[in-house]
Amino acid sequence: MATSTTDPVTSPRPAPQDARTGSAAPGGTGLTMFAVLLAVFVVPISISGTAVALPEIGADTGAGSASLQWVVNAFNVAFACFTLVWGTLADLIGRIRAFTLGAAIFAVASLVCAFSPNIYVLDGARALAGLGGAAIFACGSAILSSAFDGPARAKAFALFGTVAGVGVALGPTVSGPAVDALGWRWIFGIQAAVLAVVLLCVPAVKRQVKEQPAGGGRLDVRGAVVFVVAMAALTYGIVQGSAWGWTSPGTLGLLVFAVVLLAVFSALAKRTEAPLLDVSLLRNRRFVAYTLVPVAASFGFVTQLTYLPSYLAAVAGYSASTAGVTMLLLTIPVLALPMVGAKLVQRGTSPVAVIVVSLLCLVVGDLGLLLIGPEASFAVMAPAMLVTGAGMGLSAGLVDGQALALVEPAKAGMAAGFINTLRLGSEAIAVAVFGSLLASLAADGSGTDAAASYDGAFHTLLWAMAVVCLILGVLVVALTRGSSRAEHAG
Known part of the structure; x- marks a missing residue:
């Protein structure tokens, strides 16, 4: 697979002419972006927002803790398992068709969740929703890759990262009041209604983005x-x-x-x-480097997003609402900085330089939180949390656009599926492994009170986050430098 020494975003490639790829219709692609981003918004809000409803779901259904946890886990497992499959299938049957099928599956599954008679039906429907969510992410990013070029493409992927960040950040904020006012079933009903709007946009999307699936291929x-x-x-x-x-x-x-x-x-x-996965993709060192960036964010950002609230409650004595508001320091940069990263690249900054800065922010932010203690001073926490959030925000969306620009258009779906498989898979690994490490270290603190044990365990966890991000950052730099030399020599 050929690559170029020029920046794939600042040097726009011509619109794809291959019949297997999409190309923008003259009328513009505004509705395409709206439909894709609206569907993308539902996926993370469904993950983070559903967790808020678990206590009420348990009280209503009488479910035990194990069955209750699978309301979240079933979605994540199905998402991780099928993202690559959807990406490759999209290249065969058409990205818009696959995206539509995924959105329809998610909508139907959400309706089943809303009317579930028991926890077992709910868990099964959540797995089905995860199957649809995998299609939305893999096929949605592939559609954006096909429909936009140059600066418009960079903007589209920056918005992709921003919307995903907004979904994660606002999930609990939106779902909490909905559960309190309407009941837990309504959060799934609302998701189905939003996806119905997406499906209504599909005919217009088909007119804006013309594509023809590969002929004669099979999964x-x-x-x-x-x-x-x-x-x-x-x-x-x-x-x-x-x-x-x-x-x-x-x-x-x-x-x-x-x-x-x-x-x-x-x-x-x-x-x-x-x-299903063309291993020649993995011979492109720069592509591999870009796919490692979401893995670093999983370890350096997602773990902090997951476990810092419990630290603030257990060690610093924060209430749940105060801890939730404090977490805005971590998520606000994710909402604001994807567009900043895209604009820096458009103005001539190397995308690799932006990504390296984002990785350094993850390392510095995780290390900065080592200064917090039982008092959890806001003046100490705020800079570290904002820097960590910047590490996630600067690269969100940018890495997807840069990675897909290196792939021949006919394989964009496959590549998008691979990136998102690594993204969600690494999140599951990071959260589970670090959660187990945190519990083990806290339990090993015999002879001290629980808060002090948790404090020490969390600080060890921060060191581990920073080390993993540093190692991955070094790998990214080595791979991009190596690919640049190879491309220049070629």
């Missing part, structure tokens, strides 16, 4: 089955690892099984004419 079913089973084993093992124990036979068995299946998947991909 690598064998590879898809192996990959889905491998991801299911991996994510289920990670989700259950903290409950079963990371060295328990069940956890280790699932993780080993997943690794073996992923090795089989890789071997099959090399022997298949049209594999």
Whole structure:
């Protein structure tokens, strides 16, 4: 696969002419962007917002804690398992058709959630919603990659990152009052209504973005089955690892099984004419570098977003509402900075430079929080949280646009699926592993009070976050430098 030494955003590529790709119609693509971003907004708000409703769902259905947790986990596992499959399928049947199918599945699943008679139907419907969410993310980013070029493309992906960040940040804020005022079932009904609006926009999107799916191709079913089973084993093992124990036979068995299946998947991909994942994508060092950035954000930002509120409550004595408001320091940069990153690139800044700064912000922000203690001074927390949020915000959307610009248009869906598989998979791994580490370290603090144990454990966790981000940052720099030299030599 050919790459270019020029910046894929600041040097716009011509509109794709391949019949298998989409190209913008002369009338503009404003409604396309609206429909895609509205659907994208529903996915993260469904993840973060549903967690707020769990207590009321449990009280209403009488569900135990394990079944209740799968209201969230079922969505995440299905999302992680099927994102790559949807991305590849979109290249075959058409991205708009696949996106529409995913939005319809999500809408129907949300309606089933709203009318669920028991927790088991709800868990199953949430898994179905995760299947639809995987299509929205993989196919939505592929549609944007096809429909926009140059500065407009950079703006589209910056908005993609902004909207996803808004969904994560506003999920609890929007869903909490909805649950209190209307009941938990309404949050799923609202999601279905929003996606109905998206589906109403599809005919206009088809007129704005012309595409024709690849003729004669077919899905690598064998590879898809192996990959889905491998991801299911991996994510289920990670989700259950903290409950079963990371060295328990069940956890280790699932993780080993997943690794073996992923090795089989890789071997099959090399022997298949049209594999689920074309491994030649991974020979592009710059593409691989960009895909590692969301992984760093999972460890440096998502873990902080997940566990800092509990630290503020357990150690600093914050109320739930005060801790929630404080977390705005972490999320506000995610809402504001994706457009800043895109504009810097448009004005000539190297996208790699912007991404390296974002990774440094993750490291510095995580290390900066080492200064917090039981008093949790706002003056100490605010700079560290804002810097961490900047690390997430500067690269949000930018990495997707840059990575997809390196891929031949016919494989944009596959590439988008791979990026989003890494994104959600790494989030699941980071949250589960660091949560288990946090619980273990806090429990090991014998002879001290619970708050002091948690304080020490969280500080160890911050060191681990920073180290992982630093290692990934070094890898990103090494891969981008190596690719630049190789491209120049070629």
